[in-house]
Amino acid sequence: MSALEEKRTGGVTLYDGKILKLCVDDVTLPDGSPAKREIVRHNGGAAVLLVENGEILLVRQYRYAYLEETLEIPAGKLERGEDPLVAAARELREETGYSAKLYPALDIYPSPGYTDEIIHIYFAAEPQRGEQKLDKGEFLNVVRIPLGEAVKMISDGKIKDSKTVAAILKYVADNGIKF
Amino acid sequence: MSALEEKRTGGVTLYDGKILKLCVDDVTLPDGSPAKREIVRHNGGAAVLLVENGEILLVRQYRYAYLEETLEIPAGKLERGEDPLVAAARELREETGYSAKLYPALDIYPSPGYTDEIIHIYFAAEPQRGEQKLDKGEFLNVVRIPLGEAVKMISDGKIKDSKTVAAILKYVADNGIKF
Numbered sequence: 001m002s003a004l005e006e007k008r009t010g011g012v013t014l015y016d017g018k019i020l021k022l023c024v025d026d027v028t029l030p031d032g033s034p035a036k037r038e039i040v041r042h043n044g045g046a047a048v049l050l051v052e053n054g055e056i057l058l059v060r061q062y063r064y065a066y067l068e069e070t071l072e073i074p075a076g077k078l079e080r081g082e083d084p085l086v087a088a089a090r091e092l093r094e095e096t097g098y099s100a101k102l103y104p105a106l107d108i109y110p111s112p113g114y115t116d117e118i119i120h121i122y123f124a125a126e127p128q129r130g131e132q133k134l135d136k137g138e139f140l141n142v143v144r145i146p147l148g149e150a151v152k153m154i155s156d157g158k159i160k161d162s163k164t165v166a167a168i169l170k171y172v173a174d175n176g177i178k179f
Numbered sequence: 180m181s182a183l184e185e186k187r188t189g190g191v192t193l194y195d196g197k198i199l200k201l202c203v204d205d206v207t208l209p210d211g212s213p214a215k216r217e218i219v220r221h222n223g224g225a226a227v228l229l230v231e232n233g234e235i236l237l238v239r240q241y242r243y244a245y246l247e248e249t250l251e252i253p254a255g256k257l258e259r260g261e262d263p264l265v266a267a268a269r270e271l272r273e274e275t276g277y278s279a280k281l282y283p284a285l286d287i288y289p290s291p292g293y294t295d296e297i298i299h300i301y302f303a304a305e306p307q308r309g310e311q312k313l314d315k316g317e318f319l320n321v322v323r324i325p326l327g328e329a330v331k332m333i334s335d336g337k338i339k340d341s342k343t344v345a346a347i348l349k350y351v352a353d354n355g356i357k358f
Contacts, residue, residue: 004241004248004318014194015201017217020293022194022201027243030318037243038196040219040293062183064206064216065295066288069183077292106333108341109245110289111298113256114199114219116244117290119341139183139209151352154285162287162298162341169348173330178355 004030006037019077042117046088047075049167050100050124056150056168058159059095061140071143071153072161073168075119084120092124096142097132100124105174108166119163123171147172148179183209185216198256221296225267226254228346229279229303235329235347237338238274240319250322250332251340252347254298263299271303275321276311279303284353287345298342302350326351327358 011025021041029035050057050073058071076091078084085102092098102122110117132142145153150168153159159168172179190204200220208214229236229252237250255270257263264281271277281301289296311321324332329347332338338347351358 002241002248004239004320006241006243008243015203015217017203018215019217020219024194024196025243029316030241033316035316036197038194038198039244040199042290042293045290045292060183062181062185062209063288063291064185064187064204065218065291065293069181070288070291072291106344107336107339108344109242109249109339110341111221111224111294111296112242112244112249112251112340113224114221114244115290115294118339119290137208137212137214141183154349155353157286160286160288160297161291162289162345165285165287166341166344166348169345169352170333172352173348173358174334176357178357179352 038114040115042115043078043080044084044117045075045077045119046084046091046122047073047119047163047167048088048092048102048122048124049073049105049171050092050098050127051147051171052127055144055146057096057098058143058145059140060143070161071159072164075163085122088120088122093130094133094135095140097130098127099130100127105167106170108163110162121163121167151179217293219294221294222257222259223263223296224254224256224298225263225270225301226252226298226342226346227267227271227281227301227303228252228284228350229271229277229306230326230350231306234323234325236275236277237322237324238319239322249340250338251343254342264301267299267301272309273312273314274319276309277306278309279306284346285349287342289341300342300346330358
């Protein structure tokens with residue numbers, strides 16, 4: 001046990017929904033005192049950065065939590081226990097029509113204070129264009145943005161989604177690109 | 180109303196806790212069909228990237244959601260309606276003892292599918308060392324990591340926190356640093 005570890009002593013699941021569960025657990029802190037932990041349980045997500053001819057593929061969609069449209073790389077939730085690579089390929093195909101070779105780029109923890117979600121980000125190579133096939137109830141537009149403009153849109157606050165920011169800046173860092 | 184907008188028709192707050200609320204809202208989709216939206220409501224967070232002599236300041240803490248220790252830039256939750264700059268300065272001071280001039284770097288949406296949290300990230304300049312003053316029930320260690328090593332730790336999956344990944348890679352991009 002690490003000196004910082006918190007040990008579970010009990011807890012309840014307050015909600016078990018379609019995309020998340022909410023659990024409130026009782027824990028013992030490193031000094032022995034009790035505390036509550038409010039935790040969102042989530043199957044995780046998979047996302048793909050596809051760069052083609054210097055442009056990246058983004059999807060514009062309405063995000064009800066913010067009451068606004070966002071620009072994000074193609075992504076979706078994992079089925080329980082699903083291989084994130086399989087989910088990434090599926091979401092890319094459904095949302096944009098593209099298939100591609102996918103390489104693991106990085107995993108991120110979106111907000112570790114209260115969610116256990118892991119977002120698995122892939123970089124795409126050798127893209128092949130196909131037909132978009134959205135899920136029922138899914139509404140989005142695919143847009144193509146030059147990489148340098150996307151980097152500027154991060155600075156300007158026009159791209160805010162954490163997986164999209166991480167993917168674009170990681171790609172720029174990996175490829176030693178300077179704008 | 181944009182072509183992608185979802186319109187609220189009702190909803191309930193299922194939990195109102197210490198760090199988050201859980202709401203399940205009824206919405207109407209762009210094609211007129213009904214859907215549910217499971218949304219975590221959160222006051223938002225503020226975080227600071229401080230680079231001193233080529234090293235960045237990170238805090239190592241236990242994250243119960245993942246049952247592991249993480250490395251993250253100093254950060255904390257906003258009080259309701261609080262100026263994120265004030266929160267960022269407070270969290271930097273409490274967690275690390277440092278005060279500094281803070282400049283807005285970027286805001287991120289950690290997981291826009293289900294949370295309305297906004298994380299406001301600042302870059303620090305002219306750091307002044309002081310005394311760490313942790314909140315009751317807060318346990319963490321401050322570590323200093325050379326910037327290039329931190330970038331490598333993102334590639335190696337040793338730094339996964341989204342705000343930390345975004346802050347470090349944005350700093351590297353802004354300063355045209357190549358590793």
